[in-house]
Amino acid sequence: MKSAPFGYQAPTTIAEAVGLLAELGDGAKVLAGGQSLIPMLALRMAVLDELVDIGRIIELRGIQRRDGHLRIGAGTTEAVVGADPDVAAAVPLLTRATPLIGHFQIRNRGTLGGSIAHADPAAEYPAIALALDAGLEVVSTRGRRTIAAADFFDGFWSTTMEPDELLVAVDFPVWTGRRGFAVEEFARRHGDFAIAGACVGVALDDNDRVTRCAIGLIGLGAKPERPTAAEASVVGVGVTDVVADDLGRLAVADLSSIPSDLQGSARYRERVGAAMVSRAFTAAATEARRD
């Protein structure tokens, strides 16, 4: 089980990297942490002409708190994201979801940007980026732009980035006030991709009415899903009046491309997904009420 041959470039700056992507064209692929790409190469499910290794670009790493936002460099490893106190304070969903990503050896190599750019619908970070309206900052030789998460995920392992664009940072809005967050996943074994999962953020006013609800669904479609109707259904409602199981059912009601395989039918995943939304909402609401 050995990769087919490929060429290798290891730029040390973003400018150099995007220059290479522009020059090498379609046969080139960005190598970030490699924890998804390298298995595909080993299995020869992917055969590529050139890998552009962005692991030596220092400017892709780092975590900065800016007014109302937390900006995380795409090359920041999952291990760093999971352990960072600023992340824990500003975007707790990331901190709570990180231990669910594979195993710690994977998180030592895997990066936030790699996970989001790979856009696996069963992965945690893409669903969080979507639920929290993150901005995805991409750079090419043509310049820099920010893609809203709602516009970023395009399909299975597919994004709206152009082939010559490099994801350089992710900008997460920071919620303030009374808020709570939770991630619930159901996987066959610890560290496996979830059969279904949900990340939920809830904000409350002083009267315990829901002012905001964000839900990201994991493993329930070709891409991370956001059930906006379900989110809207609880806004303005007293949090103790929300029937979490009903919210869960509503959140999965309109999904049209739930996968079906050896680990379960689409109907089974829908059931589990509803339960995960329900459990995550309950946990997030409990946390928000304590805030």
Place this chain on the structure above:
Amino acid sequence: MTEIAIKITVNGRPQEAVVEPRLTLADFLRENCRLTGTHLACEHGVCGACTVLVDGAAVRSCLMFAVQAADREVTTVEGIAAPDGTLSPVQAAFRDCHGLQCGFCTPGFIMSLTALLRDNPDPTDEDIRVGLSGNLCRCTGYQGILAAARQAAPGPAEA
């Protein structure tokens, strides 16, 4: 494809080679360095048998190309015991607790646990189980391994 000259410090010794970019770190260690203690049991990043430390961080050496490890420090299972052959606390605990049978997965467990206990010297049972869940063993049912991890944990740091 163009081969690339690299230098990797392995168990404290600089190792130089000219390699194909596709050569995994695991194959570099096994074939170029003849350090065959790092085992390959899946080559797609699930089983953990090939776990080594790169700049101190436990990683799967089948999910890293040797070129990515250039100019870094790698520690393998051969570099864990004391120079006089005394087993490390983790290795000794595996021996004491029957933490291995066929031994094929063992180097990966040793490396993972060495990193885990360095970063968390007083783990809960749950910490140990979760921390070792990225390493597969088919012989022991994990019983001896979990016992070894408890034995090897240094315990709470002195205040």
Place this chain on the structure above:
Amino acid sequence: MTTTSPTAARYAGSRVHRVEDARLLTGRGTYVDDIELPRMVHACFVRSPMARATIVSIDASAAAALPGVVAVFTAADLNGGVKEQWHTSSGEEGPETPRPPLAEGEVRFVGDPVVLVVAGSRYIAEDAAELVEIDYEPLTPVVDYTQAAEATELVHTSHGSNIIGDLGAFPLSTFDDVFDSAAHVVSETIYQQGYAPVPMEGRGLIVDHSATTGDLTIYSATQSPHEVRMFCARLLGLPEHRIRVVMRDTGGSFGQKVMVQRDEMCLMLAGPKLGVPVKWVEDRQENLLSAGMSRREHGVARMAFDDDGVIQAATIDFVQDCGAYPTPWPVMTAAAVGVFFPGPYRVSKATFQARTVYTNTVGRTAYRGPWQFESLAREVLLDIAARRIGIDPAELRRRNLLRKEDIPYASPYGMTYEQISPMETFEQALSMLDYDAFRVEQAQARAAGRYLGVGISNYVEPSTPGYGYYGTEAATIRVEPSGKVNVHVVGGSCGNSIETTVIQLTADALGLNIDDVATVQGDTAVTSFGAGTAGSRSGSMTAGAVGQTATILREKLAAIAAHLLEAAVGDIELTDSRATVRGTPTVGITMAEMAKVAYFEPQKLPPGMTAGLEASSRYTATDTSIFVNATHVCTCEVDPVTGRVDLLRYIVSEDCGPMINPNVVEGQIAGGVVQGIGGALYEELAYDEDGNPVTTTFADYLLPTSTEVPIIEYGHIETPSPGPGGYKGVGEGGAIGAPPAVVNAVADALSPFGVTITRLPLSPARLVGLLDPSTRAADGSDQ
């Protein structure tokens, strides 16, 4: 045998550190892939992507032209070299599956080896394999084994049928009168999915042939180096003594490496054509595609009970999927499922039918407790029966288990169970759990909306086959001139600690300090024939071999010591690597001094004694089997929303006789149990309806990890066997007892829902499908 008896066991029974560990813990083991020979080349197979197809043409020219490629072989190049192919345990006259090394004319499963590519590195060999162009004409495959017997398509046309064999006792209707008049009859069809041994190290071998000398050396991942040698000698028509097979460390096997399969035959055939050593190490995808399946089978299990729940009769109608190329011939093992179906219970009326069929899937291979379906079917049926009759499942078992006063007990098929203790292990395991307290806890949990369950399984298994190929075992014990001791046995360890075991036994038998003993194993050049690791035989058989050989040496040592110390032979004791005179422990002579005399001063030996200090002997088993029994008890919690199963406690009470090393015994039990848990809950070697395997990576084939397994609690009952030391085999039992215990625990947890579980694995989706049929896949694939 009047002179010296073994000294009191000093090491047997104690948790001696393993001698294997120092090398394995430091990365100094020697697995096949660690061996590097000068000029060695590397092999890779091109395997069939289709379940069944005619090979129209093969164009390997591009592959052969790739720089670095040494050779490309097809069936036309290799298959003609086969002289004979049969496994020693099946015998020359035994019926056999056709077993072409490379697929010839037709491919019969996805993964079927079609072309062998050899290159300077595995990387290049894989590059070349991609360049081989094979034109296939698809044929309709036989995928569903339950339909194979009636299918018009044939897996092996030459066999004339997809039925490999039917074996049975009496007709299944024999006891119909008993069933017709019984107070309760319970019958269920129980399905077990295909799963596999999945050793962490795949198969692999290096074949090194010298054209000038004619010598062939094979380094092999195997359970039995002598079988590899005998097989290779027959395959190539080479004299056995010119072949040497070496195994050092083998990374697990559990049955999968017990016999040579087609892939290894290809390497043996290719080696002599290459003129340089050639290595093949199976990667994980190959292992899951091609190394073999076990377990895929079902049986209609039926029992009749009287009003009190006492078993009146038991029958099983069993069908087993053997894939396209089973290794070994599977018919007898399938019959064992029927023979052991009555289990450790008082059952006087029983019969069975056992059918084995070919399909276009990977061939069946041996796996830890190859007949374990008998326990799964029986124990799952007993729980279903208990619920239907309205008796607690523990009580139903208690009413039927063999009691001390029933033993010796003749099974309905004429085996006599002696030296077993089913009721004792059962009661011990229940008391370790505190069964009654668990039932209270369970009731409280249910009231709170939580679903706990307890599952029990009892079994009796035959270990240590004592006939034919398996029936003898040899040891050579050599006191070296320094007085240090090497014991040579063939071993065949794939992790079973037989090096440590043999050293413990030898040290005890000769009164040696354990550090004075080492062992040489796994090399046909320096060990006598032995069948290796199989059938839970290593402990008892090597104990027999070491014991018998040590007796010869003990006599000689005593005679030498008596002569040199001017004492009576009968007064000599061997202890602490010395010979002393009974009652006068200060008077003695060290092993080193005796060895010096034996090798360098033979004139000082007793008159007429030959020089040297070495003995060899071959032990012959006295019984056809050594029976072992155990009880497994498991508790769990099930989440009815997701179908998640959490195992809470796991208890094994086993009667393996005296333990040579409790660490090793417990390790074997734990490993087997977790494999059984894997089979019950996680693992499945699955195919789609077209015969495409869908679990060919470790992301899809789910092995249990450290987060899924409970702590295993051990209870021991000790009834010595009639064999050497009273030891019994303990390698396989864990994998036999665990699946039914887990299934029964889950079924018990879900009993308030009135569901009946008859199909494995108990994936969350399958469990939810039982509770809510609307979640089942439309094609029924998850139910």
